[in-house]
Amino acid sequence: MRLPALTEGVLLRRYKRFLADIRLSDGREVVAHCPNTGSMRAVNIPGCRVWVSHSSAPHRKLSWTWELIELPDGAMASVHTGRTNAVIEQAFIRQHLPSFEGYQTQRREVRVAGARLDFCLQEHIDQLPAAFVEVKQVTLHEGSGLGCFPDAVSERGRRHLESLMALSAEGWRAVLLFCVAHTGIERVAPARHIDPRYAETLAEARRQGVEVLAVGCDITPGEIGVKRMLPIVMDEHP
Known part of the structure; x- marks a missing residue:
């Protein structure tokens, strides 16, 4: 399955279950939707490289969505x-x-x-x-x-x-x-x-x-x- 165009960043923290602070590769810090209801043990690691998608839909409260993470051992995981x-x-x-x-x-x-x-x-x-x-x-x-x-x-x-x-x-x-x-x-x-x-x-x-x-x-x-x-x-x- 092809993914939408993604933007690279670094995970700063996940909080309140559905929110994640992410620093994009251009230095901007954004709040992204975290589409995962689980505890995300093993894939919620601040400092790791992540990828987010963007939507300009007017009904969206958050325009960014956390999609992927690269873990310290090099493994890739989808959090969406x-x-x-x-x-x-x-x-x-x-x-x-x-x-x-x-x-x-x-x-x-x-x-x-x-x-x-x-x-x-x-x-x-x-x-x-x-x-x-x-x-x-x-x-x-x-x-x-x-x-x-x-x-x-x-x-x-x-x-x-x-x-x-x-x-x-x-x-x-x-x-x-x-x-x-x-x-x-x-x-x-x-x-x-x-x-x-x-x-x-x-x-x-x-x-x-x-x-x-x-x-x-x-x-x-x-x-x-x-x-x-x-x-x-x-x-x-x-």
């Missing part, structure tokens, strides 16, 4: 959770995900099983749904290539797992897809040290037939695209 579904949707359309080859149509934001799930995939528009997919962005790197989800206690994420279990019990294909938006992450585990209830629910979901998959991304200031499937490691801890 709103980009994740677009990356995955493009991968579906281009048939870049081996586990989802053959699906010809996709609907986004589908209300089903008491929740709003990210995608409903079908082989043909006039056929019954073939798969329901919930996507979660992963940026929490706990070292040695281990990525974990969530980065904060997530009741919403646990409810999504319960909905996927309900769909699986009815005979549908139900998938949790971790989109790893951090180039230093090589495998994904549940963050039992942060949210043990989520980890327990994820393990139960797998036992009940929910597929749990992870895909890594290439990230540059020009684009984000899926790279390869990554392993899920249920019992590894930081």
Whole structure:
């Protein structure tokens, strides 16, 4: 997925959850929108190089949006959770995900099983749904290539797992897809040290037939695209 034109800067601080102070490469200091509701552990590091997008839309309170960060070890990460579904949707359309080859149509934001799930995939528009997919962005790197989800206690994420279990019990294909938006992450585990209830629910979901998959991304200031499937490691801890 091509990104909009980005401007380079340095992260000064993130605060009040949705705000970030950034010094642009021309020396200006701006307040940027931080489009990420998580704790952003491991990707909120003042002094790192970042990239921001700009919008002149009159309804915007903040014209700048924080998009990417280059971490001290050289890894790139996307902090904009709103980009994740677009990356995955493009991968579906281009048939870049081996586990989802053959699906010809996709609907986004589908209300089903008491929740709003990210995608409903079908082989043909006039056929019954073939798969329901919930996507979660992963940026929490706990070292040695281990990525974990969530980065904060997530009741919403646990409810999504319960909905996927309900769909699986009815005979549908139900998938949790971790989109790893951090180039230093090589495998994904549940963050039992942060949210043990989520980890327990994820393990139960797998036992009940929910597929749990992870895909890594290439990230540059020009684009984000899926790279390869990554392993899920249920019992590894930081």
